[in-house]
Amino acid sequence: MTLVVLPNISVLISIWMETLFYGMYVVLFFSSFFVLSRTRNAIVQSWVIRLATVLMFCIATTHMAVNVRRLVEGFILPATKAETLAYLYDIHQPLNIVKQYLWVFNNVLADGIIVWRLYTLWNIQVCVLPILLLLCTTAFGLATATSLLPQIGAGNSIFVSHFSRFATTQYAISLTNNVLVTSLISGRIWYVTREVRASGYATGSDYRRAMLVVIESGAIYALTQVIQLAWYVAKFPGLYFVADSFVQIMAIVPTSVVLLVALGRTLVEESQAAASGALSEMKFTSGATKSSRTLGSMKDGYGLDRVMSGPKFKSGERPTHSQVLLPPGPAEELA
Template identity: 35%
Template sequence: MGEALTFVSSHFIALWTETLLYGSYTALYAICMHVLLDRRRHRFAENTPMITMASGLFLLGTAHVIVNFARGIQAFTVVENTPREVYSAFGTPISVAKQSIYTSTVILSDSLLIFRCYTVWGQNWKVILVPVVLLVLGGTTGFVTVYQFTVVEPGNEDGVYTGSLKSWATAAYGFSLAANVLVTSLIAWRIWRHTRRVRAIVEGVEKARYDRALAMVIESGAIYSLSLTIMLIMYTLNTHGQRIVYDALSQIAGIMPTLIIVRIGLGVNAHNTAEDTSHTLRFAHSTTTTTTLHSPAVQSARSGTTQTNDDATIAYDDPQASNISLHPPLKASHSTCRSLIKRSDAGSGSGDSSYA
């Protein structure tokens, strides 16, 4: 291993990096709660699962940074211990707690992404079957890895790169990466399919908005997957720098799902610009008269009702109800839109067109 970054300095830089990310995460979480609890946008009960998971991720991120601080205090302020002795004691309770918190964070973060995919695909459990298997395998190998840390000889700073510990850790990172790449691809594919349908009905700014929605999902999923890839490569190469990415991932794993929730709730596009007020990316249950490009069969022709989802939907204000002129205008009337989308759904063999 190279000596440019030492064993102790990698832990110090990792603590500093995680602290910066945690500060950003705290602000993002506050915004997320404001969005989810805003009664003007949607009902509280419908967002309880998202509130619970977002809060769980934030609590785990907080616990991880606290444990990291506690180890830093032990390493740099307790006279009878040297930093190397503290950080190379992988089997101590505080070290095991740190590994357990990270593993739990990854499981919850991946679960939230899979739940989002499940919603986007119209609650089709077959779509998420493989991701769920990868989630279970990743969680199992992750906690086996935590146990493997307890048997590393104290003082052996390279013990994490050898033996069964490295095999289990590599497997855990690999399963998590595979699950994230697969689920992000499924969500992107689903939105892309509906983008093609909508382009036949909506032009101009609406087309751009769908493109940005697709970019949002890809960007958000790619950040965590890319970080995990870097982490896996650096760990495989036995470099001390992997600890910096490892601690950062404990915050990134919570930041990315929370960011998706905030961006959808606030109607912000992939380039951080607000949408026009007459065309808003909203959570379900808009208070205005809407034509929702959403199914099961977008509008139910038999009951004359509009069905929505707990996840986000694209809603268009009714110009006849609000006297708002849409620029550019829709290419077809609302009734025609219903007919076209139903016909599209029937032709594709899909009974649901929900997406986030």
């Protein structure tokens, strides 16, 4: 039996759910903006990151305002229930097209921030494929808003065949990109922190570390896209209830990442701080120069395994005091 959802019910529930997520996003945005205005963290001092964060909030707020306008035009202005249903069934209404454009622009900013986080943990070569996938998603989204949505006749749904094929491709590319970026970020976090955990300088509880990995990698956003694509392919009408909420979640996740980086509470930064604390307890015979070099390499993002990988001795060679990282003393103590 096919589940049938009336458009007046789906619109009301969808906007109500979006309002809940928007309320959470407002608190998160102003908190992050306050932190960004005061932080000295060099990673998030770029005006590009701050501008992207502000633009995402403006787009999410505009999307909320468009839905409120739809409530007025759909439930207050029509004189009869039949006119209300006719308006809500007409998905190529100008406000629906505006919402599609807002989704595209917000997706560019949100995925761009996640790719930026990938770049700060890896390098630009790793980001090439995610950037290309992001451009493809943007092209499909703009084509949908510009040519496909206006061609859908009144009474048709978003599951109509020619629109469905195009939208499925768009969602699939976006999901692939987010799963790829999430996996790369999570893998980098695991790589950088594994030596620190093994040395006994783990930061926080296992639950807290798991939560930080989920937030920092953008896994929540990837999960919502899995649900979105699965429900769309299955033509499940429940998608109408949560479709508008995706726009707010799309903004919440990257803003959370920026806030964590600004506060210095990411798992990578905390692990490097713990490793730096461990290394600061050691004494080097070469003085402050070697110590500052070692700690500096940790601040630059290198794993503890690179710092502790050497020195290596030849067979029968007698190591010096500086090579074994011990304080200076009589030669007999090293024998």
